[in-house]
Amino acid sequence: MGKIQMTTPLVEMDGDEMTRVLWKMIKDELLLPFINLNTEYYDLGLKNRNETDDKVTFDSAYATQKYGVAVKCATITPNAARMTEYDLKEMWKSPNGTIRAILDGTVFRAPIIVKGIEPCVKNWKAPITIARHAYGDVYKASEMKIPGAGKAELVYTDEKGFETRELIHVFDGPGIIQGMHNINKSIESFARCCFNYAVDTKQTIWFASKDTISKKYDHTFKDIFQEIFDEEYKAKFDELGIEYFYTLIDDAVARVMKSKGGFIWACKNYDGDVMSDMLSSAFGSLAMMTSVLVSPDGKYEYEAAHGTVQRHYYKYLAGEETSTNSVATIFAWTGALRKRGELDENDELMTFADKLEKATIDTIESGSMTKDLALITTLENVTVLNSEDFIKAIRANLEKAL
Ligand code: NAP
Ligand code: MG
Numbered sequence: 001m002g003k004i005q006m007t008t009p010l011v012e013m014d015g016d017e018m019t020r021v022l023w024k025m026i027k028d029e030l031l032l033p034f035i036n037l038n039t040e041y042y043d044l045g046l047k048n049r050n051e052t053d054d055k056v057t058f059d060s061a062y063a064t065q066k067y068g069v070a071v072k073c074a075t076i077t078p079n080a081a082r083m084t085e086y087d088l089k090e091m092w093k094s095p096n097g098t099i100r101a102i103l104d105g106t107v108f109r110a111p112i113i114v115k116g117i118e119p120c121v122k123n124w125k126a127p128i129t130i131a132r133h134a135y136g137d138v139y140k141a142s143e144m145k146i147p148g149a150g151k152a153e154l155v156y157t158d159e160k161g162f163e164t165r166e167l168i169h170v171f172d173g174p175g176i177i178q179g180m181h182n183i184n185k186s187i188e189s190f191a192r193c194c195f196n197y198a199v200d201t202k203q204t205i206w207f208a209s210k211d212t213i214s215k216k217y218d219h220t221f222k223d224i225f226q227e228i229f230d231e232e233y234k235a236k237f238d239e240l241g242i243e244y245f246y247t248l249i250d251d252a253v254a255r256v257m258k259s260k261g262g263f264i265w266a267c268k269n270y271d272g273d274v275m276s277d278m279l280s281s282a283f284g285s286l287a288m289m290t291s292v293l294v295s296p297d298g299k300y301e302y303e304a305a306h307g308t309v310q311r312h313y314y315k316y317l318a319g320e321e322t323s324t325n326s327v328a329t330i331f332a333w334t335g336a337l338r339k340r341g342e343l344d345e346n347d348e349l350m351t352f353a354d355k356l357e358k359a360t361i362d363t364i365e366s367g368s369m370t371k372d373l374a375l376i377t378t379l380e381n382v383t384v385l386n387s388e389d390f391i392k393a394i395r396a397n398l399e400k401a402l
Contacts, residue, residue, distance in 0.1 A: 004348045006038035010340050011063045011301075013044045013095075015073030017308035018387075020045060021316060022326045023073045025388055026333060029395045030356060034402065035337075035349070040067065044095050046076045046086050057095045061102035068343060070301040071336035072099075073329065074308045096293075096303075100134050103295040104186075106193035107132055108264070109276050109305050110290055111283035112331055114364045116379035120282045126262030128279055131197065131205075132272025133190045139269055141180035152177050182217075184224065191225045192296040194266045195233040195244070200294075204243040207266040208252035221268065222246055280305065287325035287372050292335060302335040304328030312387075323371035324387045330360050330394070352402075359397035368393045 014023060031037055042060035049056055064070040076082055077094040100107070110129040111119075146152060152168040168177055198205040207225050209218035229237075229244050237244060247255070249271060256265065267275055280289045289305035305328060312322045334353040341349030364373060367382045374384045385393060 003036045004352055005036050007344050009038045009040040009067055010336055011067055011070035012039035012041045013060045013072040015075040016045050017310055017313035018324050019074040019308045022329050025391050026330055029391050044075050049092050050088050054092045057098050061099045064299055064301055068299050069336050069340045071332050072301055072303040076308055100293055103299055104189050105293040105295040106190055108197055108292050112288045114361050116365060116377045117284040118378055124261045128261045129264045130272055130276045130279055131194050131264055131266040133269045135186040136182040137180050137269045141178050143178045146171050146175040148174055187221055187224045189296040191228045193294050197294050198264055199236055202240055203264050205264040205266055206245055206252055208247050208249040209268055210249050284376060285372055288327055290328055290331045300339050302332040304332050322387045325370040325372050326391055327360055355401045356398055359401055360394050362397050363394045
């Protein structure tokens, strides 16, 4: 059997630490033997980001705009300790932040469901996808500690110098204030990303905020979503038999708990931060969460939701055996290959992605898994495999399927 051919390159963003080790194993065992892999390679490993003054991150994002599909390995976001460890010229920004800003994208996170890794919420049967707005609110807020009695106001000065004021509070003692903002254009992009992704994955989408309390701020989010939906998406949704609805955030939380899953939950920035951690732990494991960045004009960047698994990497460097879960990274590849196949009308590539996902799930369901899953599975008599043997077990299943 000949290898599968690819017409358009996939943007490949390599990364750091244990996930970089898994990246190579996945390519060597699960991809290169079967596909004539056509990628444009960008090394986003911290060493190369530092050597290129982070230019490589920007270039990889521009390449994603050009080709439309990327797959990314987890990368280190430098902190003080990494400055010394990697002898960095600067504390380079998070690559994910840079790429997200260039693509103006929204991140969608969804768990991979397998039998034997049961969600804490027993009625959840299908994945719940969280869409998190990635701009503004409390993440770009200005704050002040109020030392004592006095008046605090919001002041907007327009370009001609005209001021509009809104009283925040008249303090009679110490306190705190916070001023936050968002931009209509960013909310509009967020709404379009969400509706496009709902259409793309044929899933109903909910959006929730607290517009009953926040009558201008949150209400603007609600209004923008509704306007864009009615004008640009309603007909398409009707055709596909999917729905969009808005509800209050507290109602959404209650409904999510009672739901069967199988929908997208669009969240404002802070809600998305909190709820995605809640969902990933309730679904079982961070190592089973996928993540895809989608731009409003339909560019896709696939990755695992977890980080570089630093603790395992130090064990690996010390020559110890590791049992690191590669499932979310494998699914980043299959997501990207399937999307590349869809855009290029390459059926073989899409079928390969399906088969690799199935081989991965079958491996776990037949009782072979990494340690993190073995600790939480409801299956009995499981075999705990090391990082490499788990990937080899998947390969054996994949070869049977091909
Ligand atoms: P992490 O890499 O997600 O790992 C945290 C812990 O979760 C691990 O120590 C491990 O627990 C468990 N874990 C995560 N993924 C796993 C997997 N695939 N298999 C098995 N266990 C897994 O988070 P972190 O240690 O806080 O961050 C490490 C680096 O990753 C940081 O430099 C951070 O900047 C970066 N990061 C990058 C991204 C990204 O690129 N998208 C996202 C988050 C963090 P045990 O040690 O208990 O086994
Ligand atoms: Mg968080």
